[in-house]
Amino acid sequence: MQAKNATERFTELFSKLEHSTESEQKHEIEELHGLMEEMDREEFESAFTEELFNSIDKMIEEKKMPLENAVLLLNHLGYNRTLKFPWNYGFDDSSLSERFEKMIIEEEMKEEGMNEKLLFDLCKCYQALSFNLSAKLLPICASCLLKVAFNKEKNEETRKEVEIAFLALSNIHEFIEIEQKLYLNEIKEIIEYHKEHHNLTQLTYQSAWDFLIKRFIKDRNLEEVIANKLHFAREAAREIEELAKTVDWKRKEGNKREREREEEYILLRWIRTLRPYFCICKLWNDESVELVSSVVNIFRAVNDNSSEICDQCICVFVAATENEAVKSEELLKGGAVEAVLEAFVQFEVKSRSAKDYLLYFKRICERLKEKTDDEANEAKRFELKRKIFEKMEEEGYEDFIIGLNHYIEYGTCYYVLVQNVENYFVYF
Template identity: 40%
Template sequence: MGNSISSSSQKASAVDTASAIFTEENTLMKEGSVVTLKNNFFKLFSELEHCTERVQKQKVLEMNGIMFQLHDDDLKSIFTVELFTGIFNMLKDKKKSFLNALLLLKYVGFWKVMKGISLDFTNKSLLKELKKMIIKEKDMKEKRNEKLLTDLCECIMMIFYQSLTGELHALSVSLLLKVALKKGNDKKTREEVEMALLALNGISKPLEQKYYLNEITDIIQYHQEHHNLTCLANQSAFHFLISRFKEDDSLKEVVLQKMHFVSEATKELDELNGSLNWDTHEKNFSEKMRVRIITRWLYLIFNTFRKEFNEIYGEVVELTACVSRVYALAKDYEMKIRKKCINLFYRIKITIGEDIFILAESGAANIVLERMCRPILDDNQTAKSKEILLSLSERLYKKKTDLKIDKKSWQMKKRAMFEMLEEEGYEDIITSFHEVM
């Protein structure tokens, strides 16, 4: 597999974010109000038809910068039928605007996925045109352009993710995995790998293990040794594998034991968290992308958490402690992250059962108590926090346990927990809470 890269390069790789075509120097961002940004977006789009290819590309890059700045709902409002119809018309003009239309479509797909936007419509003409292009290029055989084929598949996967079936679906998976398997650590390769893995997240149809398992296992394990993936690419690789759980239960053991998902997620979150300056609202492009990726990790952990996690108790304590650190630093700046942390603690509470002490050992109980003491409370978050505290207090005051451990061991564990709670300063609060309830 080659030599491991230096420790300094590993650190840089670990906190790297989105591919270079989406990085700060290419987004050409201009600050402005939402209305101004949206107006500028459509103004730029209307001008594309009358530009040279070079100027056209410059305007597409500016449009990408605007999409980055817009918040989720505002971004969704510019993904209109008119926009996709315009891109469809550009794609048909292959002499002048084809490559720029494809670039714009990739940008649209990228931000659609990164900001979790669901489209309320399907542009059938555009989808039909993309499929036609894929079939035409696929049938070229010796002269076929695999880079173009991959770009087309990425666009469909990110924008029309449920629309590929049969042979085209298998072709797309094969092409994207082939790109994702590239082992290079140069900027261009990392861009291509990241985009392919992000697009693979759009696969919702069942897949047999033979079509992907060896490849995705190799991608993740190679990264764990050589750190060749960006943090978004690594998260996307796990996302692709974990999304197959619903169709193949045997993958849980692969993810937890062979891929070491819990410890990997802990490491990634800690490095992302440590690379951010949470004390300022004015984050640059790279920092905002890291916040997005932290959000994606929390979402993935939430959806992955299973009873099987009981088997790796120590790793789960470390993961929960890591999430507590994310909350402690991000709570005043990123409401979405704060809510996802509380939701994850609640998921742990309802999943982990008898081992709810994880929430105390990791410091998550501190977070929940702090949440309950806020002067302004969110009903949903407060309700979940209350249930977590109630479960914790009930476990502490329960005289016997369903766990298959002897009474002496149980008493020792409770005594250690009470001592820790008292040392942390919230044993009296939980005791009072238990008595009131």
């Protein structure tokens, strides 16, 4: 008999909750959490649907599950959804979402006797599970989560609550504006303190930066603080290198699936966070070049082992080519050009990153047509052009790119790529 997968075991165990006692439920919820950690993306998506959240709501309504247990279960769900699978929408259209919205507003409106612990539990679950945060709930959830996130007590329980709060805050969409006065001074203090004392978990620290970079997308006044005062590029490079040391990159995707470690998910979150920074930061410096080098090292390490991280690295490289503040010689120094050149003909044409590879190659070719002021970098640019030209002839790049033109779909949802293949070639 074929063994049941994690989704089947999760569904079977979840169905027992409504028939269990309160204490039995707590034990079963921890078992469910273990199964969540085993799930890959497809298994997670198939399990965490609108119907599942409606079932939880029904158990609360019929008093088959106390709110305390529901919060425990949703806390685990929100943690895994935000850490691993940020685009799961099952919660948003559910009756449970409506219940939590109502409870949050009612609790916050109490003139006296507000239960701050309950409000935090509701906000952290709602924020971690919701993809489309209600405009009327944003100030309530943000204020509540920020208050917990800035708690400086050092006990383990507080440390975990701070991690959960920052993880939920990092889930606030980048196009939602939050006033600087609500967070900036405190988050600066938290980051500076961590640099000296290393008091935050890796996930907490990444989530704090993720929250700040998302605010940067709408508020460019944060640039000086992020780039020059808090030294984001230096900190991100250090964290990425530390995380890379903990991961076994020799694990092949074709082998029997091994559970991914939390460090891999945190690393993927860092790479995603870099994309907007590389695209819009104008204060480019040597620390930024070092960060490019760190991403190049990851890209080379994961090229055969993690297609998702590899795809995100390509997105980061493309973002750098879109930023006029990034000089072509800085991309050369960081090694991004050589790394992608090495990998260009190795990836599957049908992969979702095909457009990004092609776009990056085109933009690098455009950059290599631009002369640099530095003689050493000009010589390197000329040598790289020669290498690319020879590589195109040797590997059949022209035929490869022409073939891609027949495969790639051009439309408004993707970057517009010029279909004249001559634009992708670097001639002397």
